[in-house]
Amino acid sequence: MACRSTASLAARCFLGFLLLTGPGIAEVYKYQDEDGCWHFTDKPPSAGADVQKLDIPSAAKKSPSRDLNAQLREKYEPKSPVEEATLAVVSIETHLGGGSGFFISNEGYILTSKHVVRPEKTGQWLEIRDNVERLEEAFQHARRDLDRERARLRQIENRLKHYKKAIEDAPSGYQKRSAEADYRFWEQRYNSYKKDYNQVKRRYDKRKKEFDAAKSDFRWKTNLATLARNFKIVLKDDSTRLARLVRISQEHDLALLQLEGCSTPFLEVGKPDRLAVGTTVYAIGSPIGLSDTVTSGIVTHIDESAIFTDATVLPGSSGGPLITKSGKVVGITTLRIKEAGGSEGFGGAIRIDLGTKEFKNRFSSD
Numbered sequence: 001m002a003c004r005s006t007a008s009l010a011a012r013c014f015l016g017f018l019l020l021t022g023p024g025i026a027e028v029y030k031y032q033d034e035d036g037c038w039h040f041t042d043k044p045p046s047a048g049a050d051v052q053k054l055d056i057p058s059a060a061k062k063s064p065s066r067d068l069n070a071q072l073r074e075k076y077e078p079k080s081p082v083e084e085a086t087l088a089v090v091s092i093e094t095h096l097g098g099g100s101g102f103f104i105s106n107e108g109y110i111l112t113s114k115h116v117v118r119p120e121k122t123g124q125w126l127e128i129r130d131n132v133e134r135l136e137e138a139f140q141h142a143r144r145d146l147d148r149e150r151a152r153l154r155q156i157e158n159r160l161k162h163y164k165k166a167i168e169d170a171p172s173g174y175q176k177r178s179a180e181a182d183y184r185f186w187e188q189r190y191n192s193y194k195k196d197y198n199q200v201k202r203r204y205d206k207r208k209k210e211f212d213a214a215k216s217d218f219r220w221k222t223n224l225a226t227l228a229r230n231f232k233i234v235l236k237d238d239s240t241r242l243a244r245l246v247r248i249s250q251e252h253d254l255a256l257l258q259l260e261g262c263s264t265p266f267l268e269v270g271k272p273d274r275l276a277v278g279t280t281v282y283a284i285g286s287p288i289g290l291s292d293t294v295t296s297g298i299v300t301h302i303d304e305s306a307i308f309t310d311a312t313v314l315p316g317s318s319g320g321p322l323i324t325k326s327g328k329v330v331g332i333t334t335l336r337i338k339e340a341g342g343s344e345g346f347g348g349a350i351r352i353d354l355g356t357k358e359f360k361n362r363f364s365s366d
Contacts, residue, residue, distance in 0.1 A: 069106065069265040072236055081327030082282050082294065087265040089320055091234040091286040092116055092243075092257075095221040096125065100285035100320030101233070101257065102329065103266040104355075108259035110233070111355050112319035113334045114248050117255045119225055124315065132215055139211065142204055149197050156190040231257060236292055249358050252305075252350060253334050256359045267321055270328030272307060272351045275299050280325055281309050283333050283347060285317030293317070297347070306348050307331045313347030322349040 069087075078084035088103040092112055096119040101112030115122045163183035170176040229245045243257040275281075279299045287293055297311030307322060313333045322331035331349025 066261065067263045068235065069263050072265055075237060081325065082323065084265075085267055085282075085321065085323050085327040085329075086284055086292055086294065087236055088267045089236065089284045089292070091291055091316075092319065093232040093234065094119055094228065095224040097315075098286075099316060099318045100333075102284070102321045103259075103264045104269070104329075105266050106263055108243070108262050108264045109246070109266075109359075110243055110257040110259065111321075111332055111359075112255050112257065113332060113350075114253045114255045115334070116319040117228065117231060117245060117257070118248065125222070128218060132218060135211055136215075139204075139208055146197070146201055146204060149193070149200075153190065153194055153197060156186055156193065159186050160190060233257075233259065234286075234291065238291070247359060252354055252358055254332065254350060254355050254358055267323065267327070267329040269352055269356060270324055270326075270330040272302065272330045272353055275302055275307065275324075275330060277301065281307075281311060281330065282323050282325075283309070283311040283313055283317060283320060283349075284323065285313075285320030285333065287312070287314035287316040290316075300346055304351075305354060306350060308346050308348055311347055313349075 072087045076083070076087065078087060090101050090103070090110060092099050092101050092110075094117060099113060099116030101110040101116065103109065104111045119125050160183065163179055163186060166179040167176060167183060170179050230242050231245065233241050233243045235241065241259050241262070243259045246256040246258050248255045277299050280296060281299055282294055282296045284292075284294050295312040295317075297309045299307060299309055301308040307330060309322065311322070318334050320333050321329040322333050323329050329352050331352055332355055333347060333349045
């Protein structure tokens, strides 16, 4: 009885130890000695003992979600270098929209465009801001028109009061009938004007309320986007994680995030200098809400800072990788090049060597 009690306590303590130490212990065994007492160990006992292998609680095992590289490879079994590259691409969600990014090391470092994580300076943001300002001005004009119409209604109200008093003071006969006719004329006009005024004002009040709410939401989200340090990322399998902002480039449209505590798939860095006009390239990202999308094209132009391609780069793909047929990344796609005056119909990518130089020593890809 003492052995069983001691064994029970030992088991609880040992399993508690497993839960705390986690992946350091792979297997657990129990066996009885000659006195019938149970013993627990993480090493196989000597031959001849009556040994039973125990199931380790799931909390004591290494979580497979920490090895995202193995998890994604096992699930998708990529059949080409391009398909394999999609394992390393993520969607990035922000308060004002989102974009794409990709793992550049097995330690969870993610390269993306600066305007993805700081969208308050993008063409889309500027367009929204300009629309807000135009609508603000339009509402001010509408308010002034309503105020003028309201002033005219007050003038008619005063005139009606005047005619009403004239009717009360006028003796019976032509003078009284004339005052009554004038009163009816202005009363009809007043009622017609007031009906129109009330309809217009109701529409104005409704739309102004909606506009004020949208403007407040836009400004609030802009403030959040300006200060955000952590970002929700979506992996190829639609699972989500939280990545922290490591650094934002002051010179280029680039930013570096990190998903900590995970072993991740990553893209090998290619050599943009070896690209030639006409080389086939692939852009991977999440355009217009379509995750894990690949478009292809050819290199149309290369300069010291950018690669141009006719592969489609749409909103949502910005920040994703531009890769070669071998799956190596040569650029970070961005719409900012087009916004800055690039050729219509062509996508642009910042050369990957600028990214690795910008964040030198910030990540490794061993």
